Amino acid sequence: MDTVWIKDVGKKDIGIAGGKGANLGEMINKGLPVPPGFIITAKAFRNFLKESGIEKKLFDILMIDIDDDAQLKDAEKKAKQLIFNTKIPENIKKEILDKYRTLCNEEGGEVFVAVRSSATAEDLPDASFAGQQDTFLNIKGEEQLIDAVKKCWASLYGARAIFYRVKKNFDHEKVNIAVVVQKMVNAEKAGVMFTSHPSSGENVAIIESIWGLGEAVVSGMVSPDNFVIDKETYRIIDKKISEKTKMCIKDPKTGDTIYIDVPQDKRNAESLTDDEIKELVNLGNKIERIYRFPQDVEWAIENGKIFILQSRAITTINNNNIVKEGISKEPILIGTGASPGIVSGRVVIINSIKDLNKVEKGDIMVAKMTSPDMVPAMERASGIVTDEGGMTCHAAIVSRELGTPCIVGSKKATKVLKNGDTITIDGAKGTIYKGRIDTKTETKEEVVIKNKPIITATEVKVNISIPSAAERAAKTGADGVGLLRIEHMVLTLPMHPQKYIDEGRSEEYVDELVKGIKTVADAFYPKPVWVRTIDAPTDEFRAMPGGEGEPIEANPMLGWRGIRRDLTIKEHFRLEMRAFKKLFNMGYDNVGIMLPLIQHPYEIREAKQMMIDEGIDLNKVEWGIMVETPAAAILIEDIIKEGIDYISFGTNDLIQYTLAIDRNNENVSYMYDEEHPAVLKLIKYVIDKCNEAGVKTSVCGQAGSNPKIVEKLVEYGIKSVSSNIDGVADVREAVARKERQIILESALKSIKKDG
Known part of the structure; x- marks a missing residue:
């Protein structure tokens, strides 16, 4: 069988449905509000490669030196073109379309769907940000669906994914991908929720929200509202309301996903009510109990109803740095602390990919927003600052994986700071200071030693x-x-x-x-x-x-x-x-x-x-x-x-x-x-x-x-x-x-x- 309904799988079916699909099935069966849909299994992808006769040619393309950027990008281009240009065998195509037609009939007419990649390793507790593939929104009609499925399959061979698998010793030939096809939620507001702090592991819920579809949060195009909530009492501990200038919506005429300006009266308004926040935290607590592990949850609200679109383990918790010597001077900029640590360094502003070679070890990289192409420079940087983005944007996720202090959503770092400036950033507080400030970060272990270590037999x-x-x-x-x-x-x-x-x-x-x-x-x-x-x-x-x-x-x-x-x-x-x-x-x-x-x-x-x-x-x-x-x-x-x-x-x-x-x-x-x-x-x-x-x-x-x-x-x-x-x-x-x-x-x- 090349397809399966989401409701018919659970968290033990990762090999069939991929991490995303298996998690969605588990949540549906636990009564959580997950939109209906089906999964094109990992077996279908493998059958596509074998039955179309491109398997050997594809894996030959991937035999490259991954540290050579030119070879890596060429391999990505050739691998994706090979998949795009290869027809899906009729038996697989028929099964996909039969499921889509059934979904449309159940919903009372042809529906828009979200087509999401679900790689079979991406949502495991130890998976890396670099393993995740693509999502295509507002897909409608059989032709668009088949095209989106092939794009998801092809995304398994992006340069970043190829590089990651080789570095992590994953065999390309053993890596599979499933595809989740899910009824689209035409969100009025959307975002993400962490059921624990994604860096420190602190037992609070963190919600980020914006107007429109959640794609704007993940892409980093919009700095979201940020809410910190006590998970036990549901008390809102902290609110940061951002100016939300753009929103992602479905074009009512064409059905395409587009960005528009946020209406003036909504730009600085809170995107969530207190009741919505409490309901989200309640759902987050339920999801965390299912998996017994802190979760990164994507959600959306349509007509006042909350839908859970995805949940995966938080892989970036590092509760090691917990005590910091305070910085008494006034910051010159404030953003959102995305990855903890205090560092000083020389500012290098990145306006385009051509500037990446300017970043040397120990520099603080400053950009409007980061992208996968910037990862090599991010690895060299001692700190990262962006104008836009929230806790789940690319810069935040990568920085936490690298253990690099990071501040996102500073709004104007690329305008206020100058190349060559020396600054100090506090990646926990989200503050940026002029000049070099010597501080000491104590580890959790050092604090234990200071308080006399526990003696054990x-x-x-x-x-x-x-x-x-x-x-x-x-x-x-x-x-x-x-x-x-x-x-x-x-x-x-x-x-x-x-x-x-x-x-x-x-x-x-x-x-x-x-x-x-x-x-x-x-x-x-x-x-x-x-x-x-x-x-x-x-x-x-x-x-x-x-x-x-x-x-x-x-x-x-x-x-x-x-x-x-x-x-x-x-x-x-x-x-x-x-x-x-x-x-x-x-x-x-x-x-x-x-x-x-x-x-x-x-x-x-x-x-x-x-x-x-x-x-x-x-x-x-x-x-x-x-x-x-x-x-x-x-x-x-x-x-x-x-x-x-x-x-x-x-x-x-x-x-x-x-x-x-x-x-x-x-x-x-x-x-x-x-x-x-x-x-x-x-x-x-x-x-x-x-x-x-x-x-x-x-x-x-x-x-x-x-x-x-x-x-x-x-x-x-x-x-x-x-x-x-x-x-x-x-x-x-x-x-x-x-x-x-x-x-x-x-x-x-x-x-x-x-x-």
Whole structure:
């Protein structure tokens, strides 16, 4: 079946309906006011490619160097043209039109519809802004509908989407797209609602609203009204009423989507009544309860009735920066704070795409509004300011993803500021100051330390990928580093490790490893730093200069990586061990060695012998393994006999290998479950056996940053948990809470037993 009614799908049908379609179906079935419609499934798109015979040609077009802008834009043009110029097979076309005719009959005549792309990964909690595709409004008639469907399919191959997928290691051939066809809401007013603050995670609702269709909010053409509401009491905490000069409407004559001037009496009027605000918050609370995760909700009002057009997880919450030293001077401009942080820098005004090269690292980029083409410059900027836009415009979304301070809706930054000016911006308050102002931003972790850290019996450690993050990580007060990923150091080197070996520059390579590990070991000394030997998959190595000889694997995550690579290219493993030996000779007795992707004790024996051969005294060094495969968990007693000091659960891999789920495959990613009983049973079994043998246990996968899972692990008796940097404080609180609960329950049992 190539089409399905929205009401017949739910949130578990992402592989069929895409994130947007699955969410709409879930909300319809929970009684929320969602306009009716149908979905052209992801299978239909795949059938279109295969039956029309363009599949291979399309994916060949995408084999480019994504860092070459010319190649990227050429690939976008060719891929889109290929889809536009290819006829949809008659059987697929017939099914689409049959559904459209049925929808029209149910609505009493030919209707206008919104045709929305629904990529199968875009609305997952960890999806990026860059994965989202296009929407086409006010579509009417069979010919327009088919044209809009092809445009949605083609939008999967925009330059930004191609770039994003390659950077995130998504396989183009596995990425699918569904299309939602929904009765159009001819909105008198519309906007977006966040059920938590999209940057800080603060438990308030934020509503942005404008006159007309909501497209003007997303595009950033209009600065919307902004309302902050207490979600529990429905009290309106704050209102900012903007001057709304433009509105997007359906042309009553042609049906086209057009922009017109807002009538004078509405420009500065509140676009929502208090009752409408309260009703929206009530709906937002219901939606958040459905998904148990903060939501970004699109809504519209027609004839006084609220409709929910879309809901997706907020992916940009970062509650790390919470305390700021105040700025006492008066701001020269005020806008809407879209991404927190205080930075100073040189102003570079962007009037056109040609100006992007002027933005250098550390500059503050100022524009009327940003667009996808500006992302490379936005990545270089230390701060971003726009004239227009609200919390959901392009500049705001991208800035939150990048962690870059951003102010939107300043109205006149491009006119008031001058190129070369030095300014300071506060991305939380939305204020812009003249000159450089030195301020200090304290992290959540620093505040915890200042208020005396919570002491827990279970150690709370931190994961580090990049040595430059060591100082920030150490400030969390973590009890050490549970995972230092060595491959991130290697992948940033100027050439492939084998090229160092082939060119006789092995010592240079060893010194690079020593330098990176030493940076972290210094920051944490004398606390332990467990360093995982290299675990990069072949596709990541292949991208390095000199990596052309890497094998091409269908699924690199299941391929030649981790210990299996080290036991094949033994010279490279020996170089890693020489780096460790140098560190030990320098007095870094806090460094531990961790072997990844173990699936049999013989791998440990072979690696252990090479470690000894390189002069490492395993009686004086802590060393252990990652438990990432069911095989390692099941054989843990045999593995313990090899003399390891510790194990650390790599839960990301353990879950996908136990459940046979490729977590990067959007067709099955909804089944990825940290609480699956099989996974928990394996973890508990390993902890029990290690505790019996006196072997330390830890966790360094994503589950180590999830307070709910951490509480279970503490209950099982795990000795340490290792979290992402921004999760240390929350994880420590969860550990302390669980430990207190265990002590209390034990005491109550003892009292009950004693009578």
